[in-house]
Amino acid sequence: MDAIEHEAMATRFVLEVADSDSAAIHSVLGQACQLMDELELTLSRFVPDSDISRINDLKEGNSVLIENESWEVLKKSIRVMLWTSGAFDVGVGKYMDIFRAGKQGLLNDKEVIHALQKVREEKENASIYVDPDEPRVYKIKQGMYLDLGGIGKGFALNEMSEYLVRQEVKAFKLNAGDSTVLVRSTEDQSWPFSLAATNDEVQVEIMNTSVSASGTYWQGQHIFDPRTGTNSFQPLYDRLWVCADDPAYSDALSTAFFLMTEPEILDVWQEIDGLRWVAYAKEGKIKMLEPNS
Numbered sequence: 001m002d003a004i005e006h007e008a009m010a011t012r013f014v015l016e017v018a019d020s021d022s023a024a025i026h027s028v029l030g031q032a033c034q035l036m037d038e039l040e041l042t043l044s045r046f047v048p049d050s051d052i053s054r055i056n057d058l059k060e061g062n063s064v065l066i067e068n069e070s071w072e073v074l075k076k077s078i079r080v081m082l083w084t085s086g087a088f089d090v091g092v093g094k095y096m097d098i099f100r101a102g103k104q105g106l107l108n109d110k111e112v113i114h115a116l117q118k119v120r121e122e123k124e125n126a127s128i129y130v131d132p133d134e135p136r137v138y139k140i141k142q143g144m145y146l147d148l149g150g151i152g153k154g155f156a157l158n159e160m161s162e163y164l165v166r167q168e169v170k171a172f173k174l175n176a177g178d179s180t181v182l183v184r185s186t187e188d189q190s191w192p193f194s195l196a197a198t199n200d201e202v203q204v205e206i207m208n209t210s211v212s213a214s215g216t217y218w219q220g221q222h223i224f225d226p227r228t229g230t231n232s233f234q235p236l237y238d239r240l241w242v243c244a245d246d247p248a249y250s251d252a253l254s255t256a257f258f259l260m261t262e263p264e265i266l267d268v269w270q271e272i273d274g275l276r277w278v279a280y281a282k283e284g285k286i287k288m289l290e291p292n293s
Contacts, residue, residue: 031163063139065134073248080256123229157176181206183206211250
């Protein structure tokens with residue numbers, strides 16, 4: 001087993017490959033890490049000339065051409081937002097800035113609440129348009145600032161996976177910190193995965209799929225809910241996992257489902273292809289969900 005670690009997108013990525021040609025594999029893994037760095041330069045709102053920064057900086061009535069990768073991740077983000085009725089939303093950049101300022105002591109609690117209310121009012125009237133036919137984004141109305149933190153790492157894993165498949169790597173496992181794991185194998189090789197709660201543990205085998213855990217919108221003792229623009233949402237679960245064929249979707253859906261009731265999750269499930277299972281930990285126990293449960 002060959003492995004390499006790489007820091008990108010404020011996350012430690014681990015790439016593990018089951019292959020006998022160590023020298024060749026390390027070269028391929030190095031190229032995969034370079035791909036990760038290129039994606040960060042394209043997708044991060046903290047890079048001044050990234051596609052996301054250029055969209056955020058657009059003046060009302062203007063448009064900008066973007067890279068295909070940015071276009072694809074935005075289209076996937078819109079799909080998840082529609083599936084979940086806004087429980088997932090990438091238009092939360094300003095909210096994240098406010099929470100960060102609060103944690104750093106730059107804003108007190110009262111100032112945070114006031115700032116959140118102002119941003120919500122601006123966002124409710126804001127609009128951008130992602131062209132479905134070409135990689136171009138239009139700024140219709142100011143007030144929405146994108147942040148791909150809830151889907152970007154999963155999207156990056158999928159891009160790396162496709163690269164490794166093109167390089168004819170037969171079996172590999174990719175981790176994005178503790179949030180998402182992706183496994184692929186052309187030889188039907190499965191990998192063990194553990195779901196743990198305080199008084200329970202479930203072992204599953206995963207193959208040619210991804211699993212993501214919730215937690216993207218945690219803010220202190222509360223959870224940020226983009227549907228209300230507040231961080232007063234009380235958690236329904238201790239932890240939640242989503243298994244899906246596409247890691248961008250498992251990443252985003254784990255964030256959204258953490259804010260949704262079990263019936264709401266099952267209702268959304270009917271609209272989504274490639275969603276394998278959902279599990280959550282609550283009161284120390286783990287429950288596995290299936291589409292007809």
